[in-house]
Amino acid sequence: MRRDVFQAIADPTRREIINLLAEKPLHLNAIADNFEISRPAISQQIKILIACGLITVKKEGRERYCELKFEKLNEVSKWVEQYRSFWTNKLDTLDNYLSEKTEVKPKTNKK
């Protein structure tokens, strides 16, 4: 059974879970509340995200808090960004890219 980040983010439900956890850690039922599918279904998706290292779990009483490991997404980022020069050079969207990035990472020109 393959368990890498690329396979993990291929599923829309799992990407949505990631999106939820990006805001703040949530326990399993709180996550499941956002979906139509059953609680065990979410539990299984969480299991996959844990297996590939995208989230970790903290036990608190009977609740399990899921926390996103953002840095695991770096694997995807590194893979996709190696091709960036090609499409930015070709389409001249470099400016858009830089201005977009500035929003999230203002320290582009570090001293």
Place this chain on the structure above:
Amino acid sequence: MRRDVFQAIADPTRREIINLLAEKPLHLNAIADNFEISRPAISQQIKILIACGLITVKKEGRERYCELKFEKLNEVSKWVEQYRSFWTNKLDTLDNYLSEKTEVKPKTNKK
């Protein structure tokens, strides 16, 4: 049948095909030469990459040249980069990221 970029890049073979085509366009047999699996298997993978817009095909005689549409990867980039600030701020791997990027895109500080 879902055909989005995330699902397309989930498969290692398809990522390898993308990697090959990043260097230069290739016709189908030339691609297949790089893999152990059969030619029809590659043909089917190519079909998926076409369906989601990651490659286009140019007919030349009896050969079909596959060309990578780099910019389609922007969908993945946009999704993953929205979370970058979280992991860079947290782990202070910004420097690594920037030096890595410099390798592939030397014109970061365009005049």
Place this chain on the structure above:
DNA sequence: TAAATGCGTAAGTGTTTGCTTACAAATATA
């Protein structure tokens, strides 16, 4: 202590995936 809550997992199911071999169509070459 009994009931409720939060969760994991087993078992079952229909669908999708990724491959194979076999075949056919289009184009190039002898």
Place this chain on the structure above:
DNA sequence: TATATTTGTAAGCAAACACTTACGCATTTA
């Protein structure tokens, strides 16, 4: 024209996937 080359696709198959219901185990609450 006969043959070789490049490719697409159909059919079949085993494995993986994404869900469901059912159940059991901790933990908390009444």
